[in-house]
Amino acid sequence: MNERTRRWPPTPSPPSSRRLPHALFDLADTDGDNVLSKDELIYLVKAVGASEARALQVFNRMDADGDREISRRELIRSAREFLYSPEVDSPGSVIFGAL
Numbered sequence: 001m002n003e004r005t006r007r008w009p010p011t012p013s014p015p016s017s018r019r020l021p022h023a024l025f026d027l028a029d030t031d032g033d034n035v036l037s038k039d040e041l042i043y044l045v046k047a048v049g050a051s052e053a054r055a056l057q058v059f060n061r062m063d064a065d066g067d068r069e070i071s072r073r074e075l076i077r078s079a080r081e082f083l084y085s086p087e088v089d090s091p092g093s094v095i096f097g098a099l
Helices: 003-007 015-028 038-047 052-062 072-084 091-096
Strands: none
Touching: 015 038, 015 072, 038 052, 052 072
């Protein structure tokens, strides 16, 4: 078992951890169009202390369908991958951090 999977309990996440990605999305979606533009996501990622280059990397990794915007579904998927995937390099790890 690797370091990352050893840290996570096998129980379901509490409701607050399911709401956090939605809250982050809502905060970042400043124009209310229900998608995050590159600028909106970069602003969010930089707000948590990442560099401009890291923020651009986050955007490119999270944009799974290549439409140059981040849907709510893409952000939620990334959060779930961060919480539940044993892969250290999952797209969710890019925005939510490495353990």
